[in-house]
Amino acid sequence: MNWDDTGADTRTPHDEDDRDDRLVAPSADGEDQAVEAALRPKSLDEFVGQERVREQLDLVLKAALARGATADHVLLSGAPGLGKTTLSMIIAAEMNAPIRITSGPAIQHAGDLAAILSSLQEGEVLFLDEIHRMSRPAEEMLYMAMEDFRVDVIVGKGPGATAIPLELPPFTLVGATTRAGLLPPPLRDRFGFTGHMEFYESAELERVLHRSAQLLDLEIDAEGAAEIAGRSRGTPRIANRLLRRVRDYAQVKADGVINREIAQVALAVYEVDARGLDRLDRAVLRALLKLFGGGPVGLSTLAVAVGEERETVEEVAEPFLVREGLLARTPRGRVATPAAWAHLGLVPPQQAPGTAGQQGLFGA
Numbered sequence: 498m499n500w501d502d503t504g505a506d507t508r509t510p511h512d513e514d515d516r517d518d519r520l521v522a523p524s525a526d527g528e529d530q531a532v533e534a535a536l537r538p539k540s541l542d543e544f545v546g547q548e549r550v551r552e553q554l555d556l557v558l559k560a561a562l563a564r565g566a567t568a569d570h571v572l573l574s575g576a577p578g579l580g581k582t583t584l585s586m587i588i589a590a591e592m593n594a595p596i597r598i599t600s601g602p603a604i605q606h607a608g609d610l611a612a613i614l615s616s617l618q619e620g621e622v623l624f625l626d627e628i629h630r631m632s633r634p635a636e637e638m639l640y641m642a643m644e645d646f647r648v649d650v651i652v653g654k655g656p657g658a659t660a661i662p663l664e665l666p667p668f669t670l671v672g673a674t675t676r677a678g679l680l681p682p683p684l685r686d687r688f689g690f691t692g693h694m695e696f697y698e699s700a701e702l703e704r705v706l707h708r709s710a711q712l713l714d715l716e717i718d719a720e721g722a723a724e725i726a727g728r729s730r731g732t733p734r735i736a737n738r739l740l741r742r743v744r745d746y747a748q749v750k751a752d753g754v755i756n757r758e759i760a761q762v763a764l765a766v767y768e769v770d771a772r773g774l775d776r777l778d779r780a781v782l783r784a785l786l787k788l789f790g791g792g793p794v795g796l797s798t799l800a801v802a803v804g805e806e807r808e809t810v811e812e813v814a815e816p817f818l819v820r821e822g823l824l825a826r827t828p829r830g831r832v833a834t835p836a837a838w839a840h841l842g843l844v845p846p847q848q849a850p851g852t853a854g855q856q857g858l859f860g861a
């Protein structure tokens with residue numbers, strides 16, 4: 498058995514920073530934040546994909562505009578990088594309303610929220626990112642604000658404290674969460690519309706890529722876009738990030754035009770494979786297949802085999818492997834699917850008895 502392939506003896510546990518350094522990380526890094534503003538679609542028409550959410554939202558907003566009213570509160574749920582922040586800005590733009598942006602973790606005390614709410618203009622959009630991470634008292638204040646456009650401002654402390662009711666102008670709350678299931682039902686129920694953002698189809702990511710290429714003044718052909726889209730894990734943020742790395746390669750090593758071959762070679766340099774798996778994902782799969790015959794194997798054992806923390810394997814690598822149908826979590830442990838064997842070019846032992854140790858086809 499070739500132990501080097503597992504990387505077991507050379508790798509050290511990743512820390513938090515390393516996770517964010519991954520080219521296929523769904524969260525935004527510093528560079529993303531800098532370019533995302535420029536790449537964000539500004540209207541519903543420009544927003545690619547998410548047909549259902551787009552259509553429903555279009556109705557909600559148009560109806561509100563026709564009534565001359567403020568739009569209902571909107572909850573957007575979905576994985577990181579699928580366009581929740583983008584959509585919140587589009588909502589404000591479509592309503593010709595200003596937008597105020599804050600987040601659950603930024604609101605430590607109910608007083609912080611009261612200050613924001615009481616300074617809103619009529620019709621303003623309040624974007625509350627990571628709404629599931631708001632403190633409890635702030636959450637309760639938000640219930641009343643959403644429903645009755647009113648807050649009770651507490652003045653003083655202890656027995657002498659008094660609540661002064663304060664009327665708020667009608668506003669539209671747009672809440673975003675990656676974990677809709679974590680929202681308490683009373684909060685969820687106060688949204689007039691909930692949009693569930695799905696992962697994007699490859700064809701949709703191709704449209705995102707063509708659009709971004711145009712904005713970044715890059716030349717990319719259809720096959721180049723398809724190649725990058727296929728490796729982007731259904732996520733526009735990752736597609737845009739891979740596009741920038743392929744651009745670097747194209748500018749340094751080629752004539753700047755991005756085609757299939759350039760995209761393939763560039764992303765091989767960055768160790769993002771044809772299905773969007775990176776080094777860590779493949780190390781996990783490889784250990785599962787080669788060391789444990791495809792499982793079942795316990796998470797801790799698997800983590801030790803790849804030289805990673807348990808949490809890193811569970812939270813960083815596994816979700817995508819599960820989503821891709823390459824790995825299954827079972828009560829007895831982690832199990833590889835037939836697709837996992839195929840993806841790494843290996844033959845499952847039961848299909849070829851006695852040949853499990855010969856990984857001649859293994860290439861990645």
Ligand SMILES: Nc1ncnc2c1ncn2[C@@H]1O[C@H](COP(=O)(O)OP(=O)(O)OP(=O)(O)O)[C@@H](O)[C@H]1O
Pocket residue numbers: 523524525532533534536537538543544545546547576577578579580581582583584675705733734737
């Ligand atoms: N439907 C889309 N069409 C075109 N580009 C998109 C679309 N959705 C997202 N993007 C691009 O992807 C990037 C990330 O989107 P956004 O910041 O809105 O994601 P998010 O859901 O708010 O992520 P997070 O959960 O990390 O806050 C943006 O730069 C945006 O340009």
Ligand SMILES: [Mg+2]
Pocket residue numbers: 581582583626673
């Ligand atoms: Mg966001």
